[in-house]
Amino acid sequence: MQVTFLGTSSGVPSRSRNVSAIALRLPQRADLWLFDCGEATQHQFLRSELRVSQLRRIFITHMHGDHVFGLPGLLASLGMAGTCQGVDLYGPTPLEPFVTGALQHSATRIGYPLRFHPVERAAADGTPLLQDGELTVTCAPLKHRVPAYGYRVQQCERPGRFDIAKARAMGLPPGPEFARLKAGETVTFADGRSVDGRSLCGPSQPGLSLVYCTDTVFSESAVALARGADLLIHEATFSHRDAGMAYQRQHSTSTMAAQTAAEAGVKQLAMTHLSPRYVPGAQESPDDLLQEARTIFSNTVLAKDFLSLEVGNQACNSL
């Protein structure tokens, strides 16, 4: 799984950071998922190596404009390209009237199915939003001025390493049966032997996991959602010194993001959604927020537009 940040500013775009959007490339399939879609997300796709034509699912954390105002244009452009097979949208209930209203008032006929999936119930009772055999997506309520939801993408447990030398030593004939043994199935061979694939595989590996939490002030629910994740992407709108504003506006400081990462025991934290007030040369810079976070959780990185992180490669990403 590879994450690419397409927008890392909070509230308004700046010259160097667009408003929120994150693309997720999935392994071994040509699917692209999007988390949030601030204005000009389709423009950011044009500037990246990602192919918007591969977009299949969009997850929206909350309805504030800096997270959704790019949706009508992106969906309309997908329609004009004429190759989209359909898009599933997950988010708060007002997502559907917002999108359909914008498309109707602008007389936009997109020509492919849009399927809306309100997330409130799944967030309340913890049931998965999506399970496709390889990936499970769950969500949880955050703490913001409007209903907001964090998302967790969890890869299923992966079978352990197949011991090909042992299989050969047993005289098993190589072929399509090896793939079935590797997947843990029991296979009956031509000589009548029945072999349990699990006996030829090492211990199964936990799947990779990615958690995205924005917009929110520090929240125990975010800690629970992020438990043990390989990568936690968490908002850090304000510096520790501006914690007063963070509480007032229900956003996180750098230290709240780090505290969430530490309490959840994640492997890596990526901070995003920075206030445009923090720029190099200002009283506090993005680097100051990064240093604040690292005093609490050392494996922290600061997102910037077009940064890509490989989930499951968190040690390498740390500096």
Place this chain on the structure above:
Amino acid sequence: MQVTFLGTSSGVPSRSRNVSAIALRLPQRADLWLFDCGEATQHQFLRSELRVSQLRRIFITHMHGDHVFGLPGLLASLGMAGTCQGVDLYGPTPLEPFVTGALQHSATRIGYPLRFHPVERAAADGTPLLQDGELTVTCAPLKHRVPAYGYRVQQCERPGRFDIAKARAMGLPPGPEFARLKAGETVTFADGRSVDGRSLCGPSQPGLSLVYCTDTVFSESAVALARGADLLIHEATFSHRDAGMAYQRQHSTSTMAAQTAAEAGVKQLAMTHLSPRYVPGAQESPDDLLQEARTIFSNTVLAKDFLSLEVGNQACNSL
């Protein structure tokens, strides 16, 4: 009056051209007007020297997404800046439910007044949309797949040159009375003399005029609206060879834009809203469209993002 193109692509943004928006700087006041507001217009402001805080009026030609999807984000950002005194929006009737719907669903409170002015009646009966003593704005229906309107900004007639030498020769005392004489008023001086300012001014000058027509196939109504204008900005989505598509989609070719300019007797034509299919190196390039137009109307320029044109300086702008 200075025009700056903020988006010159039709339908979808490209890497070099954003979707439609044009800013108009007005002489002798710190007001900025905007014509159309495609997605990421606020981002284009960030990349220009224009100050979005000076925005007072927005005129929308029609409701297609590439002309309006930048409005919610721009209005929200103006609200966050906290300095806006109010914005007047002119356009088709669905403009109001589109904007208010987007702001409501995203829980955006902008904190300044938005005043909506539907343009259908003014377009039908030719009455001005706006007259402020210096400028008159009129509009006219165009021919597109949805209701679309062209706009004309007409400066009022300007008084002729004040003959200061003649006033001095008459022994008139310089002072604030000179400004009144210059404006064509009759002034009574301390010595009892009553002087008609018009007798000291040369012949009055016609005001400058700017006309913006998009989206439309060739239309007599556009010709009438553009009559004698200093600058006509007209869409040219397609090349002459692609006229079939132009008629089918109710857009103009380069030659239709030039024909409108020639029939209306304008001083200069600027073509915008080019299909992204025309790029340098493709079968036909933007330069090909320009050459096609110039065979019909020689004083034609091709707009590109961030090009500025001074209205009333059309001879200089021609190459």
